[in-house]
Amino acid sequence: MLFNSPVFLFAFLPLATAIFYWFGRRSVSRALAALIVASLLFYGWWRPLNLLLIAPSIALNYAIARALIARAEDNSRSSKLLFWFGIAFNICFLAYFKYTDFLATLANDVAGTGFSLQHIVLPLGISFITFQKIALLIDARAGRITRIGLRDYVLFVLFFPPLISGPIVHYRELMPQFERLDGRMHWQDMTVGATLFFMGLGKKLLLADPIALHINPIWDMTAAGQAPSLIYAWSAVLGFVVQLYFDFSGYSDMAIGLARLFGIRLPHNFNSPLRAMSIIDYWARWHVTLTRFLTAYLFSPISLALTRARLARGQQVVSGRRTKLPTFLILVAMPTMLTMLISGIWHGAGYQFVLFGALHGMALIINHAWRTWKPKPPKGAPKTSPAARWLFLSWLVTIGFAVLAKVFFRAADIHSALLMIKALIGGGGLALPQALGALASSVLGWNVVASSGGTTDFLHMIGLVALAWTIALVMPNSHEMLAAYEPALDFQPIAGRRKIELCWRPGRRWAIAMAALALLGLMSLGQVSAFLYWKF
Amino acid sequence: MRAALAVSNVAFTQAPGGNVTSEEILAKLNELFRDLFDDPALTVDPETTADDVEEWDSVSHISMIVAVEQMFGVKIKTAEIESLKNVGDLVRIVADKLN
Helix, strand or coil: CCCCCCCHHHHHHHHHHHHHHHHHCCCCCHHHHHHHHHHHHHHHHCHHHHHHHHHHHHHHHHHHHHHHHHCCCCCCHHHHHHHHHHHHHHHHHHHHHHHHHHHHHHHHHHCCCCCCCCCCCCCHHHHHHHHHHHHHHHHHCCCCCCCCCCCHHHHHHHHCCCCCCCCCCCCCHHHHHHHCCCCCCCCCCCCCHHHHHHHHHHHHHHHHHHHHHHHHHHHHHHHCCCCCHHHHHHHHHHHHHHHHHHHHHHHCCCCCCCCHHCCCCCCCCCCCCEEEEEEHHCCCCCCHHHHHHHHHHHHHHHHHHHHHHHHCCCCCCHHHCCCCCCHHHHHHHHHHHHHHHHHHHHHCCHHHHHHHHHHHHHHHHHHHHHHHCCCCCCCCCCCCCCCCCHHHHHHHHHHHHHHHHHHHHHHHHHHHHHHHHHCCCCCCEEEHHHHHHHHHHHCCCCCCCCCCCHHHHHHHHHHHHHHHHHHHHHHHHHHHHHHHCCCCCCCCCCCCCCCCCCCCCCCHHHHHHHHHHHHHHHCCCCCCCCCCHHHH | CHHHHEEEEEEEECCCCCCCCHHHHHHHHHHHHHHHCCCCCCCCCCCCHHHHHHHHHHHHHHHHHHHHHHHHCCCCCHHHHHHCHHHHHHHHHHHHHHC
16 A cells, blocks of 8 residues: 555545554553554555565564574574574575566576576565564564564564655664553644654655656656757756655655654654765765664674774774775775675665665765875864865765766666766757757757757756755755654754754644645645655 | 663763773773874763764774773673664663673
């Protein structure tokens, strides 16, 4: 069930909320059971078979988690084996559905084998569900979970707001909150939840979807091997970056808002990434829960193990400016690249996603190298904040790179990604709609080819993309607006940034504004479109 | 993270029978942070998080953990590293291990 579908908005959500609180008045435990039933319905709606596919995996994971909790702090061989079996099972489960075809293609391309592609249908949200299960096994092994019941485990895995595309939440973050619920409806949860939900719906339906409508044909044309002309290419690329941002941050707002309707806070997922001043900063603000998952369970353990191993052998470890190049390569560059390659391949099974991960890995390594060896002011010099032009340059390099890397994320394959990049530097010529082309040639003397699109459409597209970028760069983000009501776990507004003050507070003015936003959103429900991250 | 924040607001008390106080650990950590981030003016308190120190990222986090292990002669588990929310958590983990 899509969050932006009529059946979800007008039937499922009102009913699920009403039944939850109706039971809640009698017993919290019955309310939670109702929530599980609702979540099963939500998950199975599109394809009931999905339920049968994930049920055995849930059962096995639960059994392993229980066994690990019973053996907490036990370092015996069998307990290690059980843990690694659980991790391997989850990775294989994901790999079978997601990567069978990619591995076959890889083998066919590299070794010339003739495997046929299976075109396996992905169970909805499997990439996200798998990560949550892996995190739970790690927590169980580490002794951070002391007890677990079947109902709690099922609730953790199936709780419908973050089920399909996150935010990736930990058991230890979610369960204490369920235990604290009193089953009563609190006005703050309802208003903050609904506000966040409709802000997200607005991002999706009023910005992301209309932009997609304009730029998808340009990407399709590129996939078919035809380079778009200059302005169309830039609109497609800049447009996709804001489309993805408003689509996924809109989805995240909706998920966080929905959870809040049931009195639950989820971790935040976005914090104005397009305003980042470095690529390290960018990943701390874009898909935050994925970054923290990969950092905690991949980067840190690898880097830490390597650092300790080097210390034990008396070799150099990372030590500020004195760090030598081999030390940096082994302890920083290698774990970073590995993490980003896995992040790339997690996003999608295709060469272009491997390249997307590799590009971001390179950028992060350069960023870390700069932090390690950059020229420092002499000791004792007064601390000055960087000049505005340096800040602007930092932003331009960061976002310029992020925009270019997104070409590989969006393009159908590497070939069309390169074609699009060529078009960005004029490879597809300069064409404008007829009326504008005539204007440009008479006023500026340009020789412009007429493009097939209409003038109104063209101006509409450019206006929308410019509007979306302006909102992303200038306006406070949804969590900043709601900051006084703790909309999400671990959210901290970025300090020291001059910005427009726009704080949500309960009252008539905001109620009217949000009702207008909700109405505008509902009026554009016409063509229901899936969220971009639902396919991952 | 209301629960975690609430815990970190509690004033530090001397560990029972302990010989190293939280204040001493914090003072040592301040030296370590100044050296690590190459900033003699840097001061951290129990509330300081990675967001407050510009260059405290995933790479310097690992260097910091290893430096803490060496300074205090303790070993910090991977699970403990992930649960660190602020300097106060780090002080507590070190204090637990020393006392």
